[in-house]
Every structure is written in C-alpha cells, then in structure tokens.
Amino acid sequence: MRYYSKVEWLYVGINLRWSIRNDGGPDASGIERSQDIKYMRYLRFFLVLVGGWPGKPLGDWRRSGRWYQWLNVALSVLTLVLGLLYVRNNISKLSYFEMGKTYITVVMNCVCLSRFCTFMTDRYEKSMVYFVKDIHLFNHRNDSEYAMKMHMFVHKLCHCFTLYTIGLVSTVAEVYDIVPVVNNAGSGAFRRHPPADITYESVVYYALPFDYEHDAAGFYVVFIYNLYISYICSVLFLIFDLLVALMVFHLWGHLKILTYSLDNFPRPGEVFEGQASVGRLAGLRYTDRETEEVTRRLKDIIIYHEKILKYSENISNTVGLSVAVYYMFHQITTCLLLLECSQLDTKALVRFGPLCICLINLLAQVSVIFELLGSRTEPLMRAAYNVPWEVMEPGSRRLVLMLLRQTQTPLGLKAVGMVEVGVQTMATILKTSLSYFMMLRTMATNK
Template sequence: MVRLFSYPFGIWPGNMLDEKMPNFVKYFLKHGPIQAVIVFCGEINYLVRRHKEVDFFTIGDVCITSCLTVLTFARVILPNFKSYGIIWQKFFKTFHLRNFKNNGYNYKNICLKMDTVSHYFTVLMIICTMIGMVLFNLSPICNNVVNGAYTKRRDENTTLRFSVLYEYPGFKPEDHFIITTILNFYFSYACTICICAIDLMLVLMVFQIIGHIEVLRRNLDDFPLPRDVIIFDIESNNRRLEISFESFNARENDLIHNHLKDSVNHHRFIVNFVSEMSSVFGPMMGINYLYQLVGCCLLLLECSQLDTQALARFGPLTLISVAQLVEISVIFEVVGSMSEKLIDNVYSLPWQYMNMKNQRTMFIFFSNVQRTMHVTCMGVTPIGVQSMAAILKTSFSYFTFLRSMDTQ
C-alpha cells in the first residue's frame, strides 16, 4: 500500500531497492522541484498584483497554499539526495524487524505486532489524506458549478473560485478556468502525496525503532539468574555461621558476556540508525515545524469565517494538519520514553552475580543507555510533545492577533 501510495512522485526509493523506475517517475524526480518553484512564483505574483483587489481571507488562502508549496518543495527535493535512498535501503534490508524474525520469539512476536499497527495506521492515513484532498478541491468546483461556470451561458461577472490561486504574465486563471481547475487538482494531488507519503513512511520507520527497543527490553528481562549457590561455613566466637552466596560460574559468565555483547551491539545499532535518521530528515522536519507554526494559524483564520464553503474546504485541511503534527510528535515522543525505560531494564540485570569483566561491560552499557534517544530537527530540537505544544501555543497566539487585525 505504501509503495502504491508514494510511487507516482518518486517518494518510494525504488532505485535503491533494485526496482526499475518508469520514465514518468524519473521525470517527476528531476522536474518536481522546478514545478514547485514555478507554482510558488505564480502565487507570489498573484499576491503582488491583486493584494489591493482581494479581501483579507483570500490573501490568507494564497499564503496557505504558498506555505504548502514550500513544504512540497522541501519534500520533493529530498529523494534526489543519495542519503535518502541509502537510509531507506538500510531500513528495508537491514533495520526492519522482518530481517530478524528468525532470531528468536521476541523478534517474531514484536515484528507481528508492529506489522499489524503499521497496517491499520497506513489504511487510516491514506483514507483521511484522500478525503482531505478531495474536499479541498470539491468546494471551489461545486461553487463554480452552481454559478454555471462550466456551461455556455456563463455570465462574465460570475465569481470563479479555485483551490490554488496563481497568475503569470499572459495567464489569468479566470480566462482558462477549465485548464486551471485540472492543474489545481494535479497540484493538490502531488502536494498531498509528497507531504503525506514521506510522513507516513517516517512513522512506519519510527514504529520499527519502537519495536527494536521493545525487543531489547524483553531480551534484557530474559537474562538468566545463577543456578549455583555457594555456601561458606564461618566460625566466629565459637559460633558456626552458614552464608549462602549466589554467583555465576565460569560457563555462565561466558554466556552472560555473550548476552551483554549482543545487547550492547543491539542498542548501538538502534542509536546509530536514529542518528542517521535525524541527519537525513532533520532539515525537512524543521521546515515542517515552520509550516505548522505559520499554516495552523492561517488555517484557523480561514475557518473562523464560519462560512459553509470555507469550513468544507479548510476544515478537513486544518484537522489533517493538526492531526499530522500531533501524531508525528506523539509517536516520535514514544521513542524517547521507551529509551528511558531501558535504564530500568539495564539496572535490573543481575550485575551483582557477574564477574569483574562482565561488570565493567555492564558499567559501559549503563552509561550508554543514560542518553535518551530522540529524532531531532537539525540536531537541535527534539521532535516530540514539548515542541508540538510550543507550536500550537504560538499558532493560537498568531491567530488571535490576525483575527484582531481583520476585525479592525
């Protein structure tokens, strides 16, 4: 499903997975960023030429689509970088839990759970995304149909509405409304796929990180205890005392050493992948947070008209944008909270029964798990609930300010 959803615009890294890419996918990979720049220039030109003619909410409408165009550019240019294909190749061929299904019950069990969660999340996100995209275009089309825009009896004074507003020298959308409507549907579809497909794939990637952390925690809980009990007889002040002492024997210490080594390597494997993920997707997530900061307040401003058409068009987009921010922040936050739980799992290991060599390894392992795993924006801001709350708070403040400007 993810492949079919993301393939048309080159988001799916087929070239790094030994798949033959169709020519139209290669074409969009090369020219997709150029298309985004052309659309953005048309939107800015529309604002410059008509900012005195259109109302306050129309300006907000153009600003929203301009922000979406910038966000689309940030997403569509990413697959052209070699690092994008490399990390997805590593994810599918090395990191995904399906590559570890034969390594034990914990891997197999968690893999099945993560696959189930990923399946339902994918279905839900694709359905909501498509509904939002259709409603975004449906409202202007219905308005034009009611006004007779697509009939021969169309009045020249009929007000036409478009989902994306742009203008170029020699090209006005009102003069080519059928072509503009078709182009707008294509632009909306491309924007939806480029933004939501990468977000979907990122969330699925995070699910696998969470799965690996859960497997590591279960493996740590399954560490064996010593089987032998050593009893010391001590005589003191004419009294005989028996002191029992549990300890791993030499064979058990070798087994524990192998378990520790596997756990340390597994933890390092997860940390390295999270670090690579931050380096590749960090700048894109930073731009995404910037869009959420600006876009959410503008979308709230458009919905504040309480007009049927405005609510039908911007309501679903607002809900999807806020839901996207919440779901990504919450799911990414789970990575940090799960990694913090690793501290208790490591400390609960029977380190007091180990020999000195294994206790040194334990000390290093315990020091490593103290650092919380976080996917960050450009290595600075962790993607999580605190960042989400700050963005929503600031967006509501800007919305209140813009709303007061309109009432004045």
Template sequence: MELTEHARVVYPNLKYYGVIFRRFIKEFHLGNFMQCGGNYKKVADRMNKISNYYTLLMVPIIWLGVILFNLSPLLTNVTSGAFQNPRPKNITLRFSVYYEYPGFKPEENFILVTILNLYFSYGCTVVVCTLDLLLILMCFQIVGHQLVLQANLDGFPKPRKLSVLQLTGEVKVMVEKYSIEENTHIHCMLRENVLHHRYIVCFVDDISSFFGPMMGLVYFFDVTGFCLLFLECSQLNTESLARFGPLTIIAVSQLIEISIIFEIVGSMSEKLRDNVYNLPWQCMDMKNQMTVLIFLNRIQRTMHITCMEVMPVGVQSMASILKTCFSYFTILQSMNT
C-alpha cells in the same frame, strides 16, 4: 505551505535519501532478523501488522484530503452557476489551485483546469503522504527494535546454583552468583545488547540528521501558517469555513500524528533504563558489573528524532507550536478588530 511541500518533493532526489532507504529495507527492517527467531520474530510480526493497518488507513486519508481540498471551490462554483451554459457574467470562479497555464486562461477553460487541479492535488497529496508514511514506518521499526532489546534485557537468566559466601568466623551466607562459565555467557549477552542499542541509536541519529531540516521547515510552516488559518476560520462564515476549515484540520492532524508517533520512540527508549537497571548485576563478576555500569550510563540518552539536532520532535514541541500559534492568532485577531 508550498515551501514544505517542495522540500518533501526534493528530498527523494537527494543521494543520501537512497542510502537511508536502502539501509532501512536491507539492514534495519525487522524482516531481516526473522531468522534469529525468538523475540525478533514475535515483534516483527506485530510491527508488520501495525504497519499494514496504518498503510491501509492512509488510503482513505489521502482521498479524504483530496476531496476536502477540492470540494469547497467546486461547491462555490456550482452555487454561483459556473457550470451553466451560457455561463452568467460577472462570476468569480474559484479554483483549488491557481496556476498560470501557457496558451490559455484558466477562466476560459474552467472544466479542464478543474480536472487538472484535481489531478495535481491528488499527486501532491500522494507524494506528501507517502514520504510521511515512510518516515512513520521507520519509527515503527525503531520501536520494534526497542521492544526486542527490552525483551532481551528482561530475559537474562538467573544463576543456576547458590554460592556460599564466607563472612567472618563460622558465618556463611548463601548468595546468588554466576559461575565462571555463566559469567562468560552473560558477558556475550551484554555485548550483544550493547551493540544492538548502539545500532538503534546510530539509525535514529542518521534519520535526525537527514530529515531534521525538513522537519524544521514543517515546524516553520506550522508556526506561521496555523495562526493565519485560525484567523481565517475565526470569521465563522460559510465561505471561510468551507475554504480554510479542511486545510486547517488536515494540517493540525498531520502535526499531531507525527508528534505522537515520534514521542513513542522517545518514551520507549526511556523505559529501557529500567530494564538495564533490573539486570541481575549483583550476581555478576566485577568485569560484567562494569559493563552494566557503562551500558546504564549510555542508555540515559533518550532516542529522540530531533529537528535540526536542536528540538526533539514530540508532544511537547507540538504543544509549544500550538500554544505559540494561538498567541499569534490572538494578536492578529485583536489587530483585525
């Protein structure tokens, strides 16, 4: 677990992290497209509300994680009489975090070390949750761009007039066809949507390439750590549940939270295929129909945030990790018995 937390702490110090963060704030964020009006403003207001509510929700989650992490050793020390003066001998003191401090021993400065551990655990929780929150807010903005693209594709106009198509002899058919001026306007709309889709894909690829190694470390901890946490909790005694239960709940909740939000990004991109196919391509000229065909071919690729460009981060990967952890847990439990 410490390896994944160190990775989260190191990442903001990397040069490319600042590049992605500035690009997200100054370019990709929907707030930069508010002047475009229409679908951009409507979706931007919606995503801002969701981001605001989610950020506010993270505040009690941070405090809940800190309290649960420090409550178990604190209660154990209280029940054992660690706060009595004089303190009974032969008492094993519990700490939420075990550090070696230069110049004094933690057992001899119990109250000071407990306060320091509370501060350290709070700082670590804030750093981890803030970095995860930033990544999730990026996903919200990606979904917002996908919603804008979806609305723009659904907003293609129909031909204003019906055209007469001469078949054979005196057989004539009334068909919907764009005029030359309309085809020119439709071509501009298609070009804007193709460029918008490519813009979203490039940003998703940048996030995947940069955050992929971190997600790989997180998944590595999940596979190796969950089975050990499950094994400790399987003892079903008060001490093990109080000590490892909160950590297990927090770790599993974090995996579920990130996986579901990342899955939404992939599922929204898959819906865009139907929006492109439902374009009035039969009313366009040959040039615009070829553009739609190329666009439809490009949009078949799902926008997944991948783990080291190998495994997509989503519900299926979450299910695979939990299934693997339960398998390892079963093996370790059988060996323990």
C-alpha cells in the same frame, strides 16, 4: 522507468477492503523480502508516484528515474514562484481573508519542495535501503520467540496505519478541490453560455500571463494543473509522514526487544537451558562457562543498542530539515486557518474547516509517533540497571557499565539536530498559533 499498468493502479483500491481480514502476517503468504509485505507494497506504490522509492538498490524495477525527481522539483519551484508573484501583485488589492488561501498554499508548497529535495539525497536512499534490508523487523523475526511476537504486533500496527493513511490520501485532496467546483457550478460557470461577468474560483492562484479567472479556456488549464498539484501534495504530505512513522514503529519494536532481553537477562544457573533457576535464591556467581556466555550476550546487546541509536540519528539527519520545515508550516498555517474559520461564514467553514482539522490531526499524529521513541528511554535505563551485575566478573561489569552509559543517551528525533520532536513541541506550536490568531484577529477586526 516502467509505469504502472491500469491493473496495478487499481490494485490498491480494489483490495483495501479485504486487506485486514485476509492479512495473516507475512509468513502466512510465503513472503521472503520485507518490501513484498502488503503494507510495504502500498508504501512503494505511492512513493513511486512522488519519486521517493529507491528501487535499483533494492533490486526492484518499480522506481522513479532521476529525471522524474527533477521534474517534480521544477514543478514545485515553478508553482512556488508563481504563487509568490500572485501574492505580491494582489496583496494591496484583495482583503486579508481573500489572500489567506494563497498564503496557505504557498507555505504548503515550501513543505513539498523540502520533501522532494529530501528524496533526491544519497542519505535518504541509504537510509531507506538500510530500513528495508536490516531495520525492518521482518529481518529479525527468527532471532527469538519474543522477536517474532513483536514483529507480528508491529506488522499489524503498520498495516492498519497504512490503510488509515491511504484513506486520508483518497479524501483530503477531493474535499479541498470540491468546494471551488461547487461554487463555480452555483454561479453558472459550467453552463454552455456562462454569465458575462463570471469569476472562476480556483483551488490555487498563480500569476500567469493569461486570464484564468474570467476566461473559461484559461480556467480549465489551471483547473487540470491544480488537480495534479493537489493530489501530489496530499500524497507527499501523508505518505512522507507514513514512511517516517513506519521507521519509528520498527525502531520502537527493536527497543521493546532490547528491553525484554535486559529484563530477562539470565541469573546464575539460568544461562544454559536445563539448569535449575536457583541463582536468585542462593546468591551464586556465574561459573566460568556462564561468564563467557554472559560476556557474549552483553556484547551483542551493546552492539544492538548502538545500531538502534545510529539509525535513530540517521533518521534525524535524513528528515530533520523536512521536519523543521513541516513544524514551521504548522506554526504558520494553524493561525491562518483559525483566522479564516473565524469568519463563521458557511463558505469559509466548508473550505477551511476540514483542512484545519486535518492539519491539526496530522501535527498531533506525527508528534505522538515521534514521542514513542523518547518514551522508551527510561524503561531501557531501568532494564539495564536491573541486569545482575553484582554477581558478574570484573570484565562483565565493565561491559554493564558501558551499557549503562550508552542507555543514558536520549532516544528520539530532532529537527535539524536541535529541536526535539514530540508532544511538547506540538503543544508549544498550538499555544503560539492561538496567540498569533488572537493578535491577527484583533488587527483584522480593527481594520
């Protein structure tokens, strides 16, 4: 594995401010591979950090070795075990509000572990390679004029969304880590001679064989480790969502191209260029030559749609378990964060308020993006039905019937092949979290 040089590490940050202004599209820069587009380079940069970029199958030296992936899994398991042991040792000693932070970090660790494991699967590697080499609209930009138009639209959308995600990565971990630092500084923890009864506050707490809550040396060891864990966790949360979003955006672009092809399917007299468009008025039937071309186009459309369905299912199978864990995480943490914020204490609001807003935003963002695929089911069905099957030969009509049946398949992603992922699922999670929050708040108040 080759590591990024300092220049490469600074590349993303230095050039972000110029990205949108100077980005005239991949063709303007003479780019020949989809992975060399600017937002794909940003994606690759961060995926390498968490072991999620399959460089070798893509002919790219920027890749994470298997040993690095196993290291991330081992660290994640270690952090999870130490966090669970801390909960077991202190659940009867500390109040629910004091333990809430540890509950949240333990569940976050479960999400990180599920995503690290996803990166190590062969299915993920094949899905990524197929996305970069085939599904990416850059590979289909020359198929038609509308394909080029849709490619440029999705390109701009992906570019802006990538910059937005990178901005979140740059701020989320820092905002969450800064509160303990400020609190420790206010209590004199960083003085040359700190108070004898000082208690150091950490971002994440573990069951360790040494004292890091009252000893400065132990605190600095845990503090440095937490900095790494917090940054990797923020990258893993946001960049994984970014990757899935980019896949969905490109699938959505393919569906738009397919719908456009069906909406503009040629009538008799329109199949070949240069002929008069009289079929719609005169009620003509396709000629023998036109029938051959119509049959070819229908077969291409059916194959194209089948490829979209297969890759949509491939995404569901690849990230389905991670998405299910992610939604369970939101179900648990939303009510916990609301409970922590309900103290209306300045310290609690500063620490948990931004995190609560950020996580709810991520839940809404992911759900709306997944909803994009489902929203294309009905337009595609209508476009398939509007194909002029009534003026076709029996063989072509059978192909249209096959297309109509195929378009009945609902589009969208499912968590573990069962739970539909979308806006309705998000609404259910928020409603359930509010109900649990009210119940826990009542129990905590009574105690």
